[in-house]
Amino acid sequence: MSWTCPLPLRDYPNIVLGHGGGGKLSAELVENLFLPAFRNSVIENLGDSAVLRVPAGRLAFSTDTYVVHPLFFPGGSIGDLAVNGTVNDLAMSGARPAYLSAGFIIEEGLPMTTLAQIVECMRAAADKAGVQIVTGDTKVVEKGHGDGCYINTAGIGIVPEGRDVGPARAKVGDAIIVSGTIGDHGMAIMSVREGLEFDTIIQSDSAALHDLVEAIFTASNGIHVLRDPTRGGLASSLNEIAAQSRVGMALNEEKLPVKPDVQSACELLGMDPIYIANEGKLIAIVSQSEAEAVLHAMRRHPLGVDSEIIGVVVSERPGMVTVKTKIGGTHVIPMQIGEQLPRIC
Amino acid sequence: MCLAVPGQVRDIFDAGGTRMGRVNFGGITKEVCLAYLPDIQVGDYTIVHVGFAISKIDEESAQKTLQMFHELGILEEELGSAS
Amino acid sequence: MKYLNEFRDGETARKLFREIDRVTTKPWALMEVCGGQTHSIIRNGIDQLLPQGIELIHGPGCPVCVTPLEMIDKALAIAAKPGVIFCSFGDMLRVPGSEKDLFRVKSEGGDVRIVYSPLDALKIARENPARQVVFFGIGFETTAPANAMAVSLAAKEKLENFSVLISHVLVPPAMEAILTSPINRVQAFLAAGHVCSVMGYWQYPELAERFSVPVVITGFEPLDVLDGIRRAVLQLESGKHEVENGYGRVVNFEGNKPAQEMLSRVFEVTDRVWRGIGMIPRSGWRLSEEYRHYDAEYRFDVQGIETKESPLCRSGEVLQGAIKPTECGAFGTVCTPRSPLGATMVSSEGACAAYYNYGRFVQIDQMAMA
Numbered sequence: 024m025s026w027t028c029p030l031p032l033r034d035y036p037n038i039v040l041g042h043g044g045g046g047k048l049s050a051e052l053v054e055n056l057f058l059p060a061f062r063n064s065v066i067e068n069l070g071d072s073a074v075l076r077v078p079a080g081r082l083a084f085s086t087d088t089y090v091v092h093p094l095f096f097p098g099g100s101i102g103d104l105a106v107n108g109t110v111n112d113l114a115m116s117g118a119r120p121a122y123l124s125a126g127f128i129i130e131e132g133l134p135m136t137t138l139a140q141i142v143e144c145m146r147a148a149a150d151k152a153g154v155q156i157v158t159g160d161t162k163v164v165e166k167g168h169g170d171g172c173y174i175n176t177a178g179i180g181i182v183p184e185g186r187d188v189g190p191a192r193a194k195v196g197d198a199i200i201v202s203g204t205i206g207d208h209g210m211a212i213m214s215v216r217e218g219l220e221f222d223t224i225i226q227s228d229s230a231a232l233h234d235l236v237e238a239i240f241t242a243s244n245g246i247h248v249l250r251d252p253t254r255g256g257l258a259s260s261l262n263e264i265a266a267q268s269r270v271g272m273a274l275n276e277e278k279l280p281v282k283p284d285v286q287s288a289c290e291l292l293g294m295d296p297i298y299i300a301n302e303g304k305l306i307a308i309v310s311q312s313e314a315e316a317v318l319h320a321m322r323r324h325p326l327g328v329d330s331e332i333i334g335v336v337v338s339e340r341p342g343m344v345t346v347k348t349k350i351g352g353t354h355v356i357p358m359q360i361g362e363q364l365p366r367i368c
Numbered sequence: 369m370c371l372a373v374p375g376q377v378r379d380i381f382d383a384g385g386t387r388m389g390r391v392n393f394g395g396i397t398k399e400v401c402l403a404y405l406p407d408i409q410v411g412d413y414t415i416v417h418v419g420f421a422i423s424k425i426d427e428e429s430a431q432k433t434l435q436m437f438h439e440l441g442i443l444e445e446e447l448g449s450a451s
Numbered sequence: 452m453k454y455l456n457e458f459r460d461g462e463t464a465r466k467l468f469r470e471i472d473r474v475t476t477k478p479w480a481l482m483e484v485c486g487g488q489t490h491s492i493i494r495n496g497i498d499q500l501l502p503q504g505i506e507l508i509h510g511p512g513c514p515v516c517v518t519p520l521e522m523i524d525k526a527l528a529i530a531a532k533p534g535v536i537f538c539s540f541g542d543m544l545r546v547p548g549s550e551k552d553l554f555r556v557k558s559e560g561g562d563v564r565i566v567y568s569p570l571d572a573l574k575i576a577r578e579n580p581a582r583q584v585v586f587f588g589i590g591f592e593t594t595a596p597a598n599a600m601a602v603s604l605a606a607k608e609k610l611e612n613f614s615v616l617i618s619h620v621l622v623p624p625a626m627e628a629i630l631t632s633p634i635n636r637v638q639a640f641l642a643a644g645h646v647c648s649v650m651g652y653w654q655y656p657e658l659a660e661r662f663s664v665p666v667v668i669t670g671f672e673p674l675d676v677l678d679g680i681r682r683a684v685l686q687l688e689s690g691k692h693e694v695e696n697g698y699g700r701v702v703n704f705e706g707n708k709p710a711q712e713m714l715s716r717v718f719e720v721t722d723r724v725w726r727g728i729g730m731i732p733r734s735g736w737r738l739s740e741e742y743r744h745y746d747a748e749y750r751f752d753v754q755g756i757e758t759k760e761s762p763l764c765r766s767g768e769v770l771q772g773a774i775k776p777t778e779c780g781a782f783g784t785v786c787t788p789r790s791p792l793g794a795t796m797v798s799s800e801g802a803c804a805a806y807y808n809y810g811r812f813v814q815i816d817q818m819a820m821a
Contacts, residue, residue, distance in 0.1 A: 223395055223396045223397050225396075277461075283394055283395050283452075284394070284395035284396055286394065286452070287393045287394035287395050287396040287452055288396050290373050290393065290394070290452060290455065291373050291393055291396060291398065292567070293371045348494070348495050348496060349459060349460075349461040349464075350459070350461055350464040350495040350496065350497065350500075350673045351461065351464065351465060351468075351496065351500055352495050352496010352497060352498075352499045352500055353496055353499070354493070354494055354495075354496055354808075354809035355808070355809055357788075357807070357808050360545075360788050360789045361545070361554075364541030364542070364544055364545075364565060365540075365541040365565060365567060366371060366540065366541050366542045367370070367371055367417070367418050367540045367541075367542055367590065367594060368370065368371060368486055368487060368513060368514065368515055368542050368798060368800050370485065370487055370590075370591065370593035370594070370643070370644075370645035370646065370671075371487060372593070372645045372648070373452070373455070374452065374453065374454035374455055375452075376453070385607075386600075386604065393452060394452035394453070394455075401568075401570060401597075401600065403600060403709070404596055404600075404707055404709045404710040404713070405707075405709075406709060413453065413454060415645070415648065415701055417593055417594065417597065417645060418540070418567065418568045418569065418594055418597045419567060419568025419569075419570055419571070419597065420568070420596060420597040420600065422593065422596065422645070422648050422649055422707060422710065423648040423649075423701045423702070423707060425454055425700050425701060426699060426700050426701070426703075427700070429699040429700040430454055430457075430700035432699070433678070433699065433700060434457055437463045437466065437467070437674065437678075438463075440463075440466050440467065440470055
């Protein structure tokens with residue numbers, strides 16, 4: 024990272040309460056850290072709000088808060104999650120992401136260089152996603168709160184006409200496609216967390232999916248549902264969609280793409296990759312006749328090379344997701360209660 | 369009970385008088401206590417439960433079992449499976 | 452993963468199903484002792500695909516499920532003490548005590564930490580010399596050597612801020628208790644493969660002889676379980692009742708001698724209450740006199756615990772194989788993984804949780820729309 028601490032901030036190697044106070048220290052932080060990173064004409068106005076000109080039509084609006092710990096992990100950081108996460112939520116509604124806000128809650132004592140690194144990750148992710156961060160806020164909380172740094176991002180995007188996707192739109196007979204290997208992000212986090220350490224580096228799959236989504240819409244207009252499975256993994260997203268669309272889902276275990284090292288880590292901890300978070304994958308539920316075309320388009324995209332058709336939407340047992348195992352038996356994949364915990368039994 | 373996973377011993381070292389090793393589980397390497405398998409060597413396979421290697425995998429026996437499974441099918445063909 | 456994936460092969464599984472079908476001429480009731488085997492059976496749908504006559508009775512081999520309620524309450528009391536760092540395997544976090552569970556204690560401010568290995572708890576103790584670190588040492592004979600090593604190392608290092616809450620349970624006394632029960636229907640056992648990797652199987656020939664039951668040492672992967680069933684059925688069909696090792700790649704007759712030596716030094720046999728079943732004499736391990744100093748039950752004042760089990764909970768009958776989870780009135784209604792009444796609904800290998808999670812519902816449609 025090429026950021027060097029500019030003069031006014033050099034007196035403060037760590038964030039202090041004053042940086043969130045709205046006074047001189049706050050202003051210096053904005054001028055010398057946030058503005059240079061999120062350089063654009065809107066944010067430089069430093070208005071109370073960002074005023075944006077948007078085309079007429081449907082506006083998608085999403086927000087999410089990021090409380091990941093550790094702040095930096097193999098394959099990413101809270102910074103790129105904060106940008107990619109909201110970009111992805113917008114893209115899953117069929118929108119073209121345009122503008123983000125960024126609200127920071129920083130723990131007193133966070134090193135200035137750490138904050139700068141996080142912000143630099145956000146800048147890089149935003150540039151890659153083609154979005155601008157146009158407004159924000161900073162608060163500082165006392166030491167012992169805030170886990171280093173929490174970030175909220177909200178985003179808006181434009182939904183082009185003709186796109187109508189949503190979790191209640193899955194239809195019986197639809198193909199269920201996943202854009203790549205599952206469980207990467209959650210296992211990357213698990214692998215560095217205290218108490219459960221592995222020596223092999225599993226990388227998070229944090230990525231902005233808007234461009235893959237464009238490729239999907241270009242390939243077909245039979246797209247019914249898009250969802251990026253984050254916390255709770257594939258299982259949770261599919262259960263939610265099944266419930267909202269009032270359909271059942273039948274998956275094929277053999278088709279679920281899992282990286283060997285993620286699979287091994289799950290075996291060791293007694294966890295199931297289908298419940299583990301991703302940050303750069305999507306589920307596409309599309310009409311049966313369009314499935315092959317969509318699959319090919321996805322596989323041609325760098326973020327979708329491992330795409331697979333993993334199952335089909337059925338009428339039996341609405342709201343329930345089942346999977347046929349390699350052995351031949353079938354079992355239900357329920358919504359998990361709380362977090363997945365590693366087990367010895 | 370007893371989630372125990374098979375892995376291959378990659379190296380062995382001493383940690384304060386306790387025999388430890390690094391075991392590879394399908395691409396994941398983890399530090400494991402080898403104190404209960406004083407004769408295990410690098411390259412051997414073992415099953416690991418809660419960070420402890422508790423048994424060396426008898427590879428010959430494993431192959432015999434798999435061979436037996438394989439032959440199950442052949443026998444079935446010979447008998448002309450009716451069920 | 453080598454020595455794992457080969458034992459999950461679908462085509463071989465189908466061959467084994469056909470083979471079991473071919474050799475079965477009468478109905479038989481088998482018990483798989485270990486919760487991990489139950490989990491494998493239900494998750495892979497093995498019970499769905501076996502011939503009609505073969506019944507799998509799920510055994511009490513879920514150490515999480517059988518940890519006595521009083522012990523859970525003691526754990527909760529210790530974990531809630533200020534300054535204590537309470538370390539536990541993940542499995543125990545949601546097991547309901549009389550009032551709450553470890554997860555609740557954590558949310559109320561207790562420093563409860565999940566560890567993968569007891570050695571991780573030792574590490575925490577070394578890194579936090581000013582705080583008392585307690586490790587919840589549950590499990591069958593498979594886990595005992597690991598827990599013993601932690602205690603042994605703590606003693607060697609004179610780690611004064613480390614102690615363990617031990618609640619080990621032993622398999623052979625449980626099998627005997629099942630066989631002597633007046634309601635016993637078990638005709639053959641699939642013995643717990645990983646317990647046997649530590650203890651060997653020299654304890655079983657006497658049981659097999661006395662009760663005329665085949666005992667097949669069985670592994671956990673689908674092919675291992677199927678092969679165990681195949682061998683047990685073959686014995687039953689031909690009137691044999693021998694101890695057979697179906698998990699030869701991991702288990703041998705003697706077991707792990709160094710581990711057994713450590714166990715005999717660190718632990719001593721004791722009577723143990725099995726949650727839901729009751730007291731089984733000489734069916735548990737506690738710390739021996741030499742290591743009593745590291746026993747958390749002695750170090751912390753946890754007297755006067757009054758336990759209170761839910762009157763609706765029938766885990767005991769499930770654990771003894773007397774009823775299937777679906778036969779319990781509370782199953783899927785009042786008792787779910789989200790609000791469990793007993794441990795068999797919490798543990799990932801408790802029969803109730805396995806049935807619920809893998810879809811052996813009574814009222815599927817109601818469930819689906821819940």
